Amino acid sequence: MAFESMNNVKNVGFHRPFIRCADNRAGGSTIYVSARTGLRGKRVLIEIDREESLVRLRSAGENERGAQCLIQGVMSASKAVVLACGTFRIYVEQHADGWWYGKLPTIS
Numbered sequence: 001m002a003f004e005s006m007n008n009v010k011n012v013g014f015h016r017p018f019i020r021c022a023d024n025r026a027g028g029s030t031i032y033v034s035a036r037t038g039l040r041g042k043r044v045l046i047e048i049d050r051e052e053s054l055v056r057l058r059s060a061g062e063n064e065r066g067a068q069c070l071i072q073g074v075m076s077a078s079k080a081v082v083l084a085c086g087t088f089r090i091y092v093e094q095h096a097d098g099w100w101y102g103k104l105p106t107i108s
Contacts, residue, residue, distance in 0.1 A: 017092050019057070019102065021077075021085040029082035033057075033073045037092065037100055041071045048084045053104040055085060057092070 017036035024030045031046070033039050039059055043066035046057045060066030069075040085104055092102035 017094075017100065018089050019055070019085075019092060020087070020089045021082045022087055023079075023082055024076070026076075028079055029077050031067075031069075031075050031077050031081065033069055033075065035073060037094075039069050039100075040073050042069055043067065044069045044075060046077060046081065048081070048104070050084065053106070054101055055090060055092075055104055056099040056101045058099045 015036065018034045019037075020032045022030050022032070033044070037057075039057065043060035043064070044057050045060045045064060045066040046055065048055050067075045067077055088105045090102040090104065092100040094100050
């Protein structure tokens, strides 16, 4: 039997950017955005592609409407977001087009 020291093992998912959705008392959903995305304190556009099971988000432009993400990383959205995303952590990665993409979990 071989033992491996846990002092040198790094948590792979700890520093990855993510979003997480949750229900709130008002009947909508609350979205938490990690600091690694750089979207905190900005207006954020969120789009969901149900056919491809993708969610994407980016900072809204000057003439675009988006949800205000507070500096703490919390923003409100409609109940449809939490119904599509579930209450799971969704890891996102930035693409060349400026959008952050994440794969939606399969909810059965």
